[in-house]
Amino acid sequence: MVMDKHICPFGLKSRDLLKREGYDIEDHYLETREQTDAFKQEHGVETTPQTWIDGKRIGGHDDLRRFFGKEVDADKTDETTYQPVIAIFATAALMALATSWAAFGDLLTVRAFEWFIAMSMCILAIQKLQDLKAFQNQFLGYDLLAQRYVRYAFVYPFAEALAGILMIAGALIWLASPIAIFIGTVGAVSVIKAVYIDKRELKCACVGGDSNVPLGFISLTENLMMIFMGLWMLF
Structure with missing residues (x-):
């Protein structure tokens, strides 16, 4: 045509x-x-x-x-895949290295490591914000706090984006760190219960509601990264 x-x-x-x-x-x-x-x-x-x-x-x-x-x-529409996660983390890593080179003339800096995690958080938040309803529907399937307070599923990607942006800037860490620690801890506990205790096979909402990324190690890693970054930037 x-x-x-x-x-x-x-x-x-x-x-x-x-x-x-x-x-x-x-x-x-x-x-x-x-x-x-x-x-x-x-x-x-x-x-x-x-x-x-x-x-x-x-x-x-x-x-x-x-x-x-x-x-x-x-x-292969129903096949599980890690391609979106690989693309996000690889791109965030290269962005962090490029930013470090532009700012300090050196690739391997502490700020490059911090930027990598913060930029990953922002990109993951963008994935969720593309279709909030689809994210909410998938997120409500396993997140313990969202199941109790449904509006948390709406707030989550905004909170993740805010924490990531503030950490990139190195500003208002007193706000960014508690947010990252809180949502990371709730997320990690929820994943551990759903996957490793209840043995449920679910799709991960971490890269958006229409993904075929399986819930498990990747989502747990995302949450642990936020907890670590929150503690690192705070202390």
């Missing part, structure tokens, strides 16, 4: 994949909704684009990826 107000991303991805696999491409645009509907009806398909190779219909973009033996996102 190549229209005035819409270009199908999967059409572009299919064409790119075919090029990378060494195919010559004969591309046919569907330029109106009428053409698109007629095409679907003619070939008995529900989606576009559709790919033919040597006269044989392969199917849509996902079918084309399967044809070439590649992974398909639709096949």
Whole structure:
């Protein structure tokens, strides 16, 4: 579909994949909704684009990826993954090192370590704030304080962001540290009870409510980092 107000991303991805696999491409645009509907009806398909190779219909973009033996996102929607967490912590670490270099001309400083944890907290808070309702729904499944006081699930990401921002600035530590220690301690106790005592298999709300990150070691690590950072900055 190549229209005035819409270009199908999967059409572009299919064409790119075919090029990378060494195919010559004969591309046919569907330029109106009428053409698109007629095409679907003619070939008995529900989606576009559709790919033919040597006269044989392969199917849509996902079918084309399967044809070439590649992974398909639709096949692993329910799979657990640590990719979001790795991306967040790796990015936060590089940001902290870059900031340390800009401020002190040195990568490995105490402030770089502090910035890493504080920046991680801020990025994790952003993930939660993207969809507060989804975060709340997942968070309420295991957080002990949120189950007792539901509004805590709304306050949590704002508190995490505030503590992280203040720690980056090195300001109002008398406020930032108690917040980090409090939410970190409640979170750690909640994770330990849900995962290691009750043996429940849950998704972690630490990187947002729509994640497939399993609740357990990663979430516990996040909470322990906040506790440590709160104590470190305070004392």
